[in-house]
Amino acid sequence: MVSRRRLKSFLTGLALYMMAAGMVGYFGVNAYTGKYGLNARQELDQEIIALTAELARLKKERSEGEQRVSLLRSDRLDPDMLDERARFQLDYANPHDLVRMTAPN
Template identity: 85%
Template sequence: MVSRTRLKSLLTGVALYAIAAAMVGYFGTNAYTGKYGLNARQELDQEIIALTSELQRLKQERAAGEQRVSLLRSDRVDPDMLDERVRYQLDYAHPADLVRMLPAK
């Protein structure tokens, strides 16, 4: 009888330690590889850097577009911009321009 209770208490202690070790291992693994773990944080940081640079590029592109639009406002029209748009939309060319004809595909 004494050996059974001693064995039972020993196995209970080992089981508790094993369960505790498994829980620590589970939470430790999730802290490193989980959705909000260390690896995910590094990936999010890289994505933030990439999106920030793309945002900066898009802001510059938008500013350039706004500049071109401001040159075409009705209160003051830039003659060069007007000439460029007319040539593009009407397929006109200035007599001094060099025009190269490409074969139709």
């Protein structure tokens, strides 16, 4: 009788420790590999770096575009820019221009 009670208390304690170890293991694995874990943080940092570089490139591209558009405004029209845009839209080339033909990809 005493040995059964002792065995039951030992097995109950062992089961509780096993459940606690399982929970700690589960949360430990998720802390490393989960959606918000350490690996995900590293991937997010790399994505932040890539997107920051792309943002800088797009800002530069936009400022260049704004500068080109400002040259076409009516209050300060640049004749060279007007000539370039007219030739591009009309597919016109001056006989003295050097034209290089490339094959489409």
